[in-house]
Structure formats: C-alpha cells, structure tokens
Amino acid sequence: MTVTPAHLRALASRAEALTAEVRALCGGAPNGSPEHDHLAMARLAADWLSRGAEDLQRAAADLAKLQSQPCGLPWRVCPEHGNTLSSGAGVSTCRVCRRTWTYDRPGQPCREPVTWKVIDRAGTETRMCAGHVLGARAAAGGATFIRLDEGAQV
Ligand SMILES: [Zn+2]
Ligand SMILES: [Zn+2]
Structure with missing residues (x-):
C-alpha cells in the first residue's frame, strides 16, 4: 500500500476527533476532584494527540506537494485534448x-501536474499529466492506465 495525502489527512482528523473527545472527558471533572488529578495523564495524551494531528496535516501537505511533481x-500537449497541437513560429x-501556447524554447518539458501512471506492455512505468495520457491512450495498445487520485491505492 502506498500512503497518499488523503490517508494522512484521514488519520489527522481521527487524531483531532480523539483530542476533542479526551478534552471533553477531562473537562467534565471539576478542579480539585480526585478525577481531575487522575486525568492529568489523559490531558497530556490529548496535547500529544493534537500535536500529532498537526504533524500529520503537515506530512499530508508535503506528500501532496511531492506527488504533484x-x-x-x-x-x-493540450491539457484537455492531448496530441492535438499544431506548432509553428513558437506558438502551438x-x-x-x-x-x-507560446513557449520560450522548443522542447520545454511539460509543467502540468502528474495525475496518471501508465504501465506499458513491457512493464515500463511512466507518470504523466492528463493531457499526455490522452495522447498515450491513442498510441499505446495494451498499456495499463492508473489514475493517481487522492485516496486511490497506487
Ligand atoms: Zn484543446
Ligand atoms: Zn504532460
């Protein structure tokens, strides 16, 4: 299983929910009561959980950035239509x-975010944007196309 930002965000929201639950529980014990003193560990756990939730959110954001290379x-290619560009005089x-589209220089690599993984019949894996996938679908018979949706297992 590959971890996705959605997995991490789901864990973070569970940690946040737990934090709120533990804090509500602790808040129910009045100051100075025996329960209040015994719940010190639980309050520490709630603080720890809430920091963990923040770390998870941060990790999710980092991972999303990494995956949107x-x-x-x-x-x-046209991001919507694929291999449909005619080029001439620096304009496609x-x-x-x-x-x-105008380009600074020919052969400039595609800057669209990667949203698909394509595995050709030889098993070679290429990650590409939606526009390039349209072109690849037309060209590559027998290849496997996997959408890198958030939450999808890649
Ligand atoms: Zn188009
Ligand atoms: Zn592309």
Missing part, C-alpha cells in the same frame, strides 16, 4: 479547442 515529458494551437 510536473509531468516533464519533453513534448507538449490545439486543433480542438483552439487554445494557444
């Missing part, structure tokens, strides 16, 4: 939606 394939135009 740019696609990086060296040819350009999508033949479907007519959107245009």
Whole structure:
C-alpha cells in the first residue's frame, strides 16, 4: 500500500476527533476532584494527540506537494485534448479547442501536474499529466492506465 495525502489527512482528523473527545472527558471533572488529578495523564495524551494531528496535516501537505511533481515529458500537449497541437513560429494551437501556447524554447518539458501512471506492455512505468495520457491512450495498445487520485491505492 502506498500512503497518499488523503490517508494522512484521514488519520489527522481521527487524531483531532480523539483530542476533542479526551478534552471533553477531562473537562467534565471539576478542579480539585480526585478525577481531575487522575486525568492529568489523559490531558497530556490529548496535547500529544493534537500535536500529532498537526504533524500529520503537515506530512499530508508535503506528500501532496511531492506527488504533484510536473509531468516533464519533453513534448507538449493540450491539457484537455492531448496530441492535438499544431506548432509553428513558437506558438502551438490545439486543433480542438483552439487554445494557444507560446513557449520560450522548443522542447520545454511539460509543467502540468502528474495525475496518471501508465504501465506499458513491457512493464515500463511512466507518470504523466492528463493531457499526455490522452495522447498515450491513442498510441499505446495494451498499456495499463492508473489514475493517481487522492485516496486511490497506487
Ligand atoms: Zn484543446
Ligand atoms: Zn504532460
């Protein structure tokens, strides 16, 4: 199983819920009562849980950043339509939606976020953006396409 940001966020919200529950429990014991003193450990546990929840949220954000690495394939596609670009004079135009892109230099790698994992028949794994997947779907017979959705097991 691969950990996704969604897994970490789910754990964080469980830790937050537990924190609130423990604190509500401790809050029920009046100051100076024997229960109040005995609940010192529980209050410490609640503090610890709440720090853990924060750490988990931070880890989820870091992981999301890591997983949204740019696609990086060296040819350009329309993010919505795939291999539909006609290029000329530094401008690429999508033949479907007519959107245009200008590039500083030819062969600039794709900066769209990676959202798919493609495994070809030889078992080679490539991660790419939605636009590149459209092109790959048309070209690669027998490849496996796996969407890297949050929460999906990759
Ligand atoms: Zn398009
Ligand atoms: Zn791409």
